[in-house]
Amino acid sequence: MYFPQPYPDELLGSLFIRACHHLGLTPRMLIAALSEGSDSVPSFIYPGLIAAVARHTGMSAHELLWEHTVFPHISIALDSARRDVLEAQILDSNAPGSSLRLQSTFPPHIEALTFRRSCEVCQRHDRATWGEDYWHRIHALPGVLVCPIHGSPLSISHVPLLAQITKEHNRLPHEVDFDRRRWPASEPTLRDLASEVKAALRCETSAWDYCLRSCQNAATSRGYEYGARAKSVNRLAIEFEHYFGSRLLEELGLPLLTRSSDAWPVELLRGRRPAMQLPLRLILLRSFLLASAAQL
Numbered sequence: 001m002y003f004p005q006p007y008p009d010e011l012l013g014s015l016f017i018r019a020c021h022h023l024g025l026t027p028r029m030l031i032a033a034l035s036e037g038s039d040s041v042p043s044f045i046y047p048g049l050i051a052a053v054a055r056h057t058g059m060s061a062h063e064l065l066w067e068h069t070v071f072p073h074i075s076i077a078l079d080s081a082r083r084d085v086l087e088a089q090i091l092d093s094n095a096p097g098s099s100l101r102l103q104s105t106f107p108p109h110i111e112a113l114t115f116r117r118s119c120e121v122c123q124r125h126d127r128a129t130w131g132e133d134y135w136h137r138i139h140a141l142p143g144v145l146v147c148p149i150h151g152s153p154l155s156i157s158h159v160p161l162l163a164q165i166t167k168e169h170n171r172l173p174h175e176v177d178f179d180r181r182r183w184p185a186s187e188p189t190l191r192d193l194a195s196e197v198k199a200a201l202r203c204e205t206s207a208w209d210y211c212l213r214s215c216q217n218a219a220t221s222r223g224y225e226y227g228a229r230a231k232s233v234n235r236l237a238i239e240f241e242h243y244f245g246s247r248l249l250e251e252l253g254l255p256l257l258t259r260s261s262d263a264w265p266v267e268l269l270r271g272r273r274p275a276m277q278l279p280l281r282l283i284l285l286r287s288f289l290l291a292s293a294a295q296l
């Protein structure tokens with residue numbers, strides 16, 4: 001069966017949509033053709049059917065998982081041992097599962113994280129280069145509100161990231177209506193944050209134990225205290241909130257409820273792992289610590 005090759009940083013869900021377009025199939029028919037006997041609809045964001053796609057594209061399953069799915073982003077919330085187990089499970093299975101806890105990474109009630117996003121400059125570039133546009137993985141990740149390549153604000157669609165690719169959602173960027181949003185933060189802050197999300201996709205660093213240790217080392221070398229004992233105002237909490245601004249943190253669903261050592265960035269440094277939005281929390285913390293290093 002003909003099957004398209006993924007473009008650079010293309011999400012697997014976008015590849016399914018293009019395959020449907022090229023082959024003239026509905027999403028359900030595509031899944032039936034890829035995985036015999038299956039009667040489901042593909043997910044846009046969940047890394048499923050990797051073995052079947054690997055067979056049809058001639059790519060390795062490992063490369064598909066790491067270059068074309070959100071797995072490396074989600075894995076920064078997992079210990080490296082757990083990450084390796086989960087990677088083996090996903091590569092082994094053809095069925096969409098729930099072990100990635102996608103709802104905690106893409107909370108459906110937070111508008112800034114919930115919908116498919118796209119960069120208009122990337123769209124024009126992709127049409128000129130490849131003859132069609134596609135959904136980039138980096139634009140879908142939490143914390144990416146401007147394009148890390150072009151620095152331009154992303155346009156936001158009304159298609160939920162977590163929605164399956166039904167006939168209604170079987171659309172490429174040029175087939176979707178977008179809204180423009182202005183974010184309550186400076187462009188350099190948003191660009192640095194997007195770059196940090198991109199940097200966190202590197203597989204050697206993409207695990208909780210590694211990320212936490214690097215944040216702790218950075219915090220210590222900048223003289224930030226993150227012990228639990230002091231209940232008074234914590235300098236890291238104050239400077240963290242000042243750097244991103246309380247309005248942006250609210251838009252991202254991660255406001256600081258206190259400026260003491262109980263503030264979530266300080267608790268995170270102590271190793272506490274809140275259930276919701278752990279990858280984005282780590283990335284915000286890293287982005288802040290890197291920026292504060294640049295000021296030294």
Ligand SMILES: [Zn+2]
Pocket residue numbers: 119120121122123147148149150151
């Ligand atoms: Zn772009």
